[in-house]
Amino acid sequence: MSTQGLVTLLGNAQCHLRTSTNYNGVHTQFNAALNYKNKGTNTIDGSEAWCSSIVDTNQYIVAGCEVPRTFMCVALQGRGDHDQWVTSYKIRYSLDNVTWSEYRNGAAITGVTDRNTVVNHFFDTPIRARSIAIHPLTWNNHISLRCEFYTQPVQSSVTQVGADIYTGDNCALNTGSGKREVVVPVKFQFEFATLPKVALNFDQIDCTDATNQTRIGVQPRNITTKGFDCVFYTWNENKVYSLRADYIATALE
Numbered sequence: 001m002s003t004q005g006l007v008t009l010l011g012n013a014q015c016h017l018r019t020s021t022n023y024n025g026v027h028t029q030f031n032a033a034l035n036y037k038n039k040g041t042n043t044i045d046g047s048e049a050w051c052s053s054i055v056d057t058n059q060y061i062v063a064g065c066e067v068p069r070t071f072m073c074v075a076l077q078g079r080g081d082h083d084q085w086v087t088s089y090k091i092r093y094s095l096d097n098v099t100w101s102e103y104r105n106g107a108a109i110t111g112v113t114d115r116n117t118v119v120n121h122f123f124d125t126p127i128r129a130r131s132i133a134i135h136p137l138t139w140n141n142h143i144s145l146r147c148e149f150y151t152q153p154v155q156s157s158v159t160q161v162g163a164d165i166y167t168g169d170n171c172a173l174n175t176g177s178g179k180r181e182v183v184v185p186v187k188f189q190f191e192f193a194t195l196p197k198v199a200l201n202f203d204q205i206d207c208t209d210a211t212n213q214t215r216i217g218v219q220p221r222n223i224t225t226k227g228f229d230c231v232f233y234t235w236n237e238n239k240v241y242s243l244r245a246d247y248i249a250t251a252l253e
Contacts, residue, residue, distance in 0.1 A: 001122045006072055006150040010034065015063040015149070019050060027051035027144075032061060034077055034118065034148040048080030049144040052136075059143050060092075062133040068095060071127040073150040074134065078115040084144035086111040086136040093129035103127065108137050111145075126152070155252040160188055160196075163203070163246045165230045173207075173216075173232065173240035181233035183221070188249060192225040196251035200230065204244035207234070214238065218245050225251075 009015040010033045017029035026046025031038075037048055052059040071093070078085025088111050091103035103109075103123065112119045136143045167173065167182045188196075198220040207214060215238040221229040232243045 001073075001120075003073055003075075003120065003150050005153075007153050008034075009063055009065070009069070009149045009151060011148060015065050017061060017063055019052070019061045020059045021053040023047075023051040023053045029061060032146055034075055034146050036146055037080055047082070047144070049078065049084065049146050051079065051084070052143040055139070055143055057135070057137055060133045060135045061145070061147065062131055063149050064097070064131040066130075067154070068128055068130050069154065070152040071123060071129060071132055071149055072152060073120050073122045074132075075118050075120045075148040075150070076112050076134070077118050077146040078112050078140075079142075079144035080115055080146070082141070082144070083115065084140060084142040085113070085115065086134075086139045086143060086145045087113065088136075088138045090135045090137060091123075091127075091132065092135060093127050093132040095129050097131050100133075111136075111138075113140075157250050158192060158196075158253050159248060159250045160190070160192075161246070161248050162186065162189070165200075165245045165247065167232050167240070167243045169242050171232075171240065171242055173234045173238075173243070175239075177237050179233065179235040181231050182243075184230045184232070185227065186230050186247065187227040188225075192249070192251040193253040194251045195223065195225060196249040198223055198228055198247055198249045200245050200247050202243065203246050204242070205240075206242045207238060207240040216240060216243065218243065220247070 019029050022028040032050035088108040092100050094100045200218045221231050
């Protein structure tokens with residue numbers, strides 16, 4: 001499996017990191033990004049990893065997002081400037097930052113075996129969460145790690161609204177009997193990047209029926225990124241002088 005096409009949360013500064021403990025002020029979550037290296041000129045740059053101050057299985061590093069994300073993979077790496085790394089860990093996650101779940105019921109995931117090799121773990125099924133946490137279970141010498149979380153790209157919706165789709169006066173639905181339809185081509189104001197979903201509603205109905213039952217309908221047909229056909233229809237003995245409709249079209253891009 002590949003991380004190509006996925007979004008890196010730490011690499012793109014799309015999350016906030018917090019930790020259970022930090023060894024000191026230069027061994028914090030700010031040193032936890034995958035492949036982080038200090039300049040080697042002074043101690044201010046700190047260690048090449050997040051390092052906990054307490055060494056037990058209660059330690060963690062959490063990535064929190066402003067909105068829910070779909071997590072696909074986690075990558076782990078050891079400390080670049082010392083022989084310290086996490087050899088196994090578990091994953092916990094939450095959609096509301098209140099109720100937490102354990103991936104694979106808390107089963108151990110294989111970590112790394114040296115300073116710099118990156119080990120990816122692709123989740124069995126995508127994890128939908130706002131926050132996700134790495135909990136080290138075993139380690140070499142000390143709890144130290146660099147990491148990355150990969151998510152699906154966030155899709156935004158694009159919406160267009162249109163009005164005054166009209167059959168015309170005394171349309172073809174006003175004669176004959178049985179099922180009849182009038183098709184009105186509709187062109188979007190601008191072309192969508194992906195195929196949209198289209199919803200229609202009536203804003204004018206002018207019809208009669210001897211049984212006092214209104215039998216009319218409207219539906220989109222032949223939807224493309226550029227437009228669609230608006231199909232007005234009736235059936236039985238219903239007579240329709242004219243119909244008018246509005247639409248709303250939405251696509252994820």
